[in-house]
Amino acid sequence: MSSSRFKKDKEIIADYETQVKEIRNQLVEQFKCLEQQSESRIQLLQDLQEFFRRKAEIEIEYSRSLDKLSERFSSKIRSSREHQQFKKDQHLLSSVNCWYLVLNQTRRESRDHATLSDIYTNNVIVRLAQITEDVIRLFKKSKDIGIQMHEELVKVTNELYTVMKTYHMYHTESISAESKLKDAEKQEEKQFSKSGDLNVNLLRHEDRQPRRSTVRKIEKMKEKRQAKYSENKLKCTKARNDYLLNLAATNAVVAKYYIHDVSDMIDCCDLGYHASLARTFRTYLSAEYNLETSRHEGLDVIENAVDNLDSRSDKHKLMDMHNQVFCPPMRFDYLPHMGDEVCQVSAQQPVQTELLMRYHQLQSRLATLKIENEEVRKTLDATMQTLQDMLTVEDFDVSDAFQHSRSTESIKSVASESYMGKVNVAKRRFNQQETEMFYLSKFKEYLNGSNLIIKLQAKHDLLKLTLGEGERAECGTTRPPTLPPKPQKMRKLRPRSVYNHKLFNCDLETFIKDSGQPIPVVVESCVRYINLYGLQQQGIFRVPGSQVEVNDIKNSFERGEDPLIDDRDEHDINSVAGVLKLYFRGLENSLFPKECFLDFISTIKLESGAERAHHIQQIIVTLPRTIIIVMRYLFAFLNHLSQYSDENMMDPYNLAICFGPTLMPIPDSQDPVSCQANVNEVIKTVIIHNEVIFPSQRELDGPIYEKCMTGEEFCDSPHSEPGALDEVDNGTEQHTSDEAKMTKKRRCRRG
Template sequence: MSTPSRFKKDKEIIAEYESQVKEIRAQLVEQQKCLEQQTEMRVQLLQDLQDFFRKKAEIETEYSRNLEKLAERFMAKTRSTKDHQQYKKDQNLLSPVNCWYLLLNQVRRESKDHATLSDIYLNNVIMRFMQISEDSTRMFKKSKEIAFQLHEDLMKVLNELYTVMKTYHMYHAESISAESKLKEAEKQEEKQIGRSGDPVFHIRLEERHQRRSSVKKIEKMKEKRQAKYSENKLKSIKARNEYLLTLEATNASVFKYYIHDLSDLIDCCDLGYHASLNRALRTYLSAEYNLETSRHEGLDIIENAVDNLEPRSDKQRFMEMYPAAFCPPMKFEFQSHMGDEVCQVSAQQPVQAELMLRYQQLQSRLATLKIENEEVKKTTEATLQTIQDMVTIEDYDVSECFQHSRSTESVKSTVSETYLSKPSIAKRRANQQETEQFYFMKLREYLEGSNLITKLQAKHDLLQRTLGEGHRAEYMTTRPPNVPPKPQKHRKSRPRSQYNAKLFNGDLETFVKDSGQIIPLIVESCIRFINLYGLQHQGIFRVSGSQVEVNDIKNSFERGENPLADDQSNHDINSVAGVLKLYFRGLENPLFPKERFNDLISCINSALREMLPVQMKKLQRHPLCIKTVD
């Protein structure tokens, strides 16, 4: 390849890399905008709720005053009557008069209840919404700080990848140049040796000495160029190894950010929001239910909405609203240079000892980091549970505010023990904010540690695979491009990455032949999990699961892992069913051939027609049906 073509190819590779990094950078900016927009929408929603309940409190106050005026107007007319004197004495009245007094007392009671309701709206519900608004803004600011740190770390990783890629290109170009010069020296040597083989009887002695001297010079030049070529070749191999290791670490870091860190950041923004909103709305529900039980039918709709305040599903919807911002990007692929077809870390003899030492160092450091990070994780989870306990206190029941007596206590004294008037509220909020501060500090520490572990683990695993296949290293470095390695005998133990056939969106028969699995692991494992935990689940195969969890399970199966191997139900059943549906939906050739589909439907319909009369007879003999007929 000529020099201009080589430079053009290098520019195209760099331009493609820069374009991909630019897209990721734009995604990071868009993610921050989405989170900020979500916070603004929440604050506006809370402001609207405050305005709504403030106006409703005014209406309830006016209604209470009108009821009180109504009761007072008619009570004043009866105070001078004999009936009123008899009522004050022993309350032994005729039934119509007693009903009249009870009606007036009920109006006064309703007046007091509506005044209580207005007070709860003004001094409890509205104040709760104000606190939620403050908490949401504070949570967003703290999450934004962590997001900026994660973005900076991610860009550092991408810049590091760019640097090692440029270094690899430079050393590889120098290696090619040194090889060219070495071949040129070899050609000169062959030409000089050919001249030395001519008949020498007619050559003077002086010319013979000159030829010998020239041959020695060429030999020395060849030796120097041979040494230079060996040196440059070694540098090129090391640079390529470093590029491949950094490439693996970069892809792992980017994948972790989009799949895990983004979810954690959204959780931070949501921290306490749903639970606090749940408490505020339940305060409203409690007041309304105790005021008028006949309104339960309409309020049940609101209660169902309150019961559905769940951060996990809201987060999933939020991410689905902005798929372009939260969809993980494509993995960075190895960009070969100048026809270099080696796409694996080289474990040849010159660098094998160095790679082994580096692998051992990574293994030791990872062991220490994982222990430390696990402790930080436990502290973070314990702190999060403490915060959840703080924001899920069931303090929204105001039924005691509607317990009536003959006393003439004011409305304020009736609600003197409400949520916001308790002396401990200031201390509770201070403790909550202090705990939040500690949680964010530990979360930052955990995320930074897990990011470092992810990068080091990616390098460690790549080195482990490389050093474990040392006997195949020479074959892998010399085989022609686009020629797959020979399949091993024990295919069941191979990693998923070595299968020639695709698991998802592939051909089932080809996969079975290549993997040695009579039934694909994904089918067997998903059906086993559904059989254990999903047979009584409502909406199985109909309700969609979490797209994030579906992608996680899918990627684990594609790596040859079995994420459903343990017997603990730590996966959402709808997500597992979604993975199974995704697998069968993507097969190139469906399980039931298209040309036999109509025959299959006909068989099913025939079987149903034969079964229906039998089932109807059994149903008619059922005790419930007999009782209904009787």
């Protein structure tokens, strides 16, 4: 029995020692893991330093190459004829302006990449070196703390081993004392059983004395063994208590170490590593994002210049620059021969009949020619539309070439099979040239026909006037002559001088005074149409519309029509937006006067948007009342449009990029590249703070922009004032019935 118990005790001790040994092995491996992590971090940081060192070299090399490239072409164009003309009158053709801006953008990118190289060298690499030093130092300190914690664990496990051994020893002695006590109790029971079997009365006196002596000895031996057992049991109980207490303490310490202390020790090794590395990478991201922002700002200027590529404007600039060459000559005057005073066609007899016959022949001939020429014009327009579609096809999107998930081979195959493939380009090129030849032939035919019509029409009109007056003179009556019905007149183009001073390309203040329109009809109509159908249009004012449709809408306004009056979404929103931009771009005096340009730009020095708005407001109140009303109307609309930026992607900054060059052109004496960003900030501030900058309707009477617009008088809008939907002043009557009100209401867009 004792040998089996001894063997079991040895097994328990062996299991404990194995467990302690495994813990110690774990502690050693923990240090190895932390050391490997520290080494891998150091290697990572060294690789990053080497990467950014090499990237800085590439960036500065690229910067120098860009600078050389821009300088090469800049020096070339300084001697060009276009540049000399630009120096003379500070007025570039739109195509030449794009070229200038591309060179400016190249110089800008050169400076930005040089700055990027400097940031990598003097900031990012230095930060990475500091993080490397921190990793080495923190690992060393954390390891010292870890060694101390390991020694504490070993101490605790050793103490547990000692109290466990003591407990086992006292428990063994207690079991031995209990066994001896049980033997004594058995002897006592045995003695009592023998005594019970004898008849006490039969015992002799001499036998009774020895038996009493034996019983007393057994009782004394039992008492001793009882005392020894009690003493050993108490010692065992105390030893077991100490063992259990130490066991709980040891388990708690071990659990705390593995659950909390190890994690805290790793945190000590990580102290500041991730935060410092994050700051370093954010420095890299900030540099790269600012590079992209600067690049996009420059590209936005170029994009705006591309949007402003306008053949009509360039044509006018060319004609203005060479005004003497393109100015119409004086009319030919009638030169009478030798004092002949008659300067009119004579319709008296006997030539009246001949003139009347000639008139009818001209009328018939004109009707035929106009029908034929109208058919040619329709063919010409259709051909022009086809050619326009060929020339404006959106084959400039190269997004597929930048799909990083594809391999190089797949990109090449996509490029070769795409719309830009060589076969497709050659085919489209051939079709374009063929269409051009057909268009030119029809254009020539149309010009010849229209010239003939003009000549015959002039003779026809003069004969009509002559015959009418001749017949009245001959008959002595005011009754007009009986003439064939007049064919439909050809559409006449306004003279250029009238065009420039009518609606487009006019002086806004003069137009408002002459027309009596506080808001030009083209502005009001375009804003209303966009409000109804285009608030969610993605890229509005940034994506160009159809030039043909822009011209059609513009020409309709010039004729006194409003092509956007119908409540039907039948026009391209981008084309309508293009007309609005075209109107403001063509004003003789820009909406923001050039003489106030430096005053507006000076507000950018103020950091607070509210302070900027206050100073801009002080400048704007000095402008003419009519201009302030138009500005208030326009910027209230732009602010409303920016509220849909989640859908249309046009926040105040993007709208400012589109409208900055249009509303606030840079004076010729200023550098366009350096000023454009400031112009955009001014326009953005006005869009955001328009309610603060412009006077209210109570302060300045005039039209104001309403978020809820409709073709009818009313709309169910959450922004409508109380009672606005309940009463209508229709002449002298008020319709108050629910049915009348409901028929007047129209559903509007959200405000």
